[in-house]
Amino acid sequence: MIYYDNVTKIYYDGAPPAVSDVTLNIEPGEFVSIVGHSGAGKTTLLKMLFAEISPTQGAVFFGEREIQTLSGKELLQLRRAIGTVFQDFRLLPTKNVYENIAFALEVAGKSDEDIQADVPHVLDLVGLAEKIWSFPHELSGGEQQRVAIARAIVGQPDVLLADEPTGNLDPINAHDVVEILKRINDLGTTVLLTTHNKSVVDSVGRRVVTMDQGRVVRDEAQGKYVL
Amino acid sequence: MNLWLNIKRVARYGLVGFIRNGFVSLAAILIMTITLFVVALLLIAGAALSSVLATLTDQVDVTVYFTPAATMDQINQIQQQLSALPQVATTTYISRDQALAAFQARHAGDQLTMQALQELGDNPLGAALEVRAKDTSQYATIAKYLENVQGAGPGTAIDTVNYQQNQAAISRLSNIINTSRALGLAIALFLAVSTLLITFNTIRLAIYTARDEIGIMNVVGAGRWYVRGPFIVAGVLYGLISGLVVLIVLYPLTLSFGAGSQAFFGTFNVFTYFTANFLLFFFTIFACGIGLGALSSYLAVRRYLKM
Numbered sequence: 001m002i003y004y005d006n007v008t009k010i011y012y013d014g015a016p017p018a019v020s021d022v023t024l025n026i027e028p029g030e031f032v033s034i035v036g037h038s039g040a041g042k043t044t045l046l047k048m049l050f051a052e053i054s055p056t057q058g059a060v061f062f063g064e065r066e067i068q069t070l071s072g073k074e075l076l077q078l079r080r081a082i083g084t085v086f087q088d089f090r091l092l093p094t095k096n097v098y099e100n101i102a103f104a105l106e107v108a109g110k111s112d113e114d115i116q117a118d119v120p121h122v123l124d125l126v127g128l129a130e131k132i133w134s135f136p137h138e139l140s141g142g143e144q145q146r147v148a149i150a151r152a153i154v155g156q157p158d159v160l161l162a163d164e165p166t167g168n169l170d171p172i173n174a175h176d177v178v179e180i181l182k183r184i185n186d187l188g189t190t191v192l193l194t195t196h197n198k199s200v201v202d203s204v205g206r207r208v209v210t211m212d213q214g215r216v217v218r219d220e221a222q223g224k225y226v227l
Numbered sequence: 228m229n230l231w232l233n234i235k236r237v238a239r240y241g242l243v244g245f246i247r248n249g250f251v252s253l254a255a256i257l258i259m260t261i262t263l264f265v266v267a268l269l270l271i272a273g274a275a276l277s278s279v280l281a282t283l284t285d286q287v288d289v290t291v292y293f294t295p296a297a298t299m300d301q302i303n304q305i306q307q308q309l310s311a312l313p314q315v316a317t318t319t320y321i322s323r324d325q326a327l328a329a330f331q332a333r334h335a336g337d338q339l340t341m342q343a344l345q346e347l348g349d350n351p352l353g354a355a356l357e358v359r360a361k362d363t364s365q366y367a368t369i370a371k372y373l374e375n376v377q378g379a380g381p382g383t384a385i386d387t388v389n390y391q392q393n394q395a396a397i398s399r400l401s402n403i404i405n406t407s408r409a410l411g412l413a414i415a416l417f418l419a420v421s422t423l424l425i426t427f428n429t430i431r432l433a434i435y436t437a438r439d440e441i442g443i444m445n446v447v448g449a450g451r452w453y454v455r456g457p458f459i460v461a462g463v464l465y466g467l468i469s470g471l472v473v474l475i476v477l478y479p480l481t482l483s484f485g486a487g488s489q490a491f492f493g494t495f496n497v498f499t500y501f502t503a504n505f506l507l508f509f510f511t512i513f514a515c516g517i518g519l520g521a522l523s524s525y526l527a528v529r530r531y532l533k534m
Contacts (some may be wrong), residue, residue, distance in 0.1 A: 076450055079447065092439055092440060103443065104447040107448070107449040
């Protein structure tokens with residue numbers, strides 16, 4: 001489903017490669033944790049999948065299509081097929097929980113009726129049904145991240161990219177977020193999680209790709225966090 | 228995807244952004260209002276000056292004054308000669324009695340003149356011929372012709388030929404009109420560029436304010452015009468509001484200057500002109516406002532909204 005074909009990324013001339021000769025295949029429905037120190041190239045890998053940056057060498061495929069050859073319209077379709085969650089949540093402070101999630105659906109052109117039906121449903125899934133009218137500043141960090149996850153999955157994407165989603169959370173909230181990601185994966189969504197949180201990776205118990213200085217140094221089907 | 232639904236949402240985001248940037252928007256609206264107001268003044272001034280010119284042009288003629296002793300035969304000969312000229316449109320004969328009646332009517336309130344006239348007893352005025360040319364530029368030729376015939380044959384009956392005064396006034400007014408039009412256009416152009424720059428910067432600020440929304444829109448795969456559209460809508464709103472303000476202000480303003488303008492210009496009433504040509508004002512002002520707003524927003528969005 002996702003295939004990195006011998007990918008190298010150098011941000012500017014003379015810089016060491018952020019990602020170097022990475023070849024990686026991810027099947028539909030997989031839950032892949034990409035681990036490594038800061039600067040190991042985890043986020044660069046995700047950004048290339050999202051077409052935010054292009055590889056310097058090699059190619060990234062989503063399905064049959066090479067991402068860098070997609071037209072503007074196809075790129076929008078790609079982005080709608082991929083949900084993203086970030087370490088800093090990126091919620092809109094002036095909108096309440098309902099509006100934050102509805103915004104993503106509005107942009108995707110969903111009808112008002114669909115939005116009214118889908119938002120409570122997805123909030124149920126992340127366990128925040130009772131906070132639907134709260135504003136982000138009224139929520140804890142863990143709750144804000146759950147809203148961000150709800151926003152990422154409400155459009156029913158094929159893939160969920162979670163870039164350090166537990167980076168700003170305490171262990172209990174981090175555990176809750178991982179449990180939600182696992183539940184989403186159980187429902188059929190492919191999940192790519194980058195983290196350097198050992199307990200998070202160990203609790204997932206699925207495939208672990210370990211990166212170091214831009215290279216994949218370990219790829220285990222049921223891995224642990226080992227650096 | 229439902230196009231109408233998207234248009235509605237883009238318009239709503241534009242409106243929300245416009246309200247959120249209220250104070251910054253005010254600057255853009257203010258400068259645009261001034262610009263549109265100047266555009267409206269240009270329309271009015273152009274029409275007023277043209278009307279004055281038309282009135283004056285209409286009043287231009289060559290008048291041939293005959294001596295009181297001139298015979299009807301001499302006058303007829305001159306009239307026939309003039310009518311035969313290709314430049315002449317009409318000739319109107321004014322008899323001595325008509326000239327006297329017109330003189331009396333003109334000086335009805337002037338006791339001294341009327342008394343002097345009465346003391347003369349006889350009609351001191353001669354008959355006259357009013358000559359109209361087909362084109363104002365041809366009066367010089369006609370006047371020259373009359374000067375040539377003066378003093379020989381039936382021309383001896385001619386007392387004076389009146390032509391020069393009006394012509395000088397007309398050419399001066401034409402010059403004033405051309406200069407004021409050029410000056411007005413230059414001012415309008417200068418203001419339009421200022422408007423463009425201020426609105427451009429306003430939209431730039433609005434883009435900065437909305438950077439979080441824009442980021443999320445990009446992440447969730449919003450189309451290019453879904454992200455850009457609201458800023459164009461905001462620019463168009465500046466134009467609409469400014470245009471509305473100008474049209475609303477123009478009504479009482481032209482009303483209060485209506486009578487004064489008529490007294491000043493003669494036939495031109497600024498209020499009558501505004502109401503009679505309301506559609507012209509409506510379309511010109513809104514077209515300029517919306518055009519300026521949309522263009523500035525488009526330029527700002529292209530420059531600052533990288534996707």
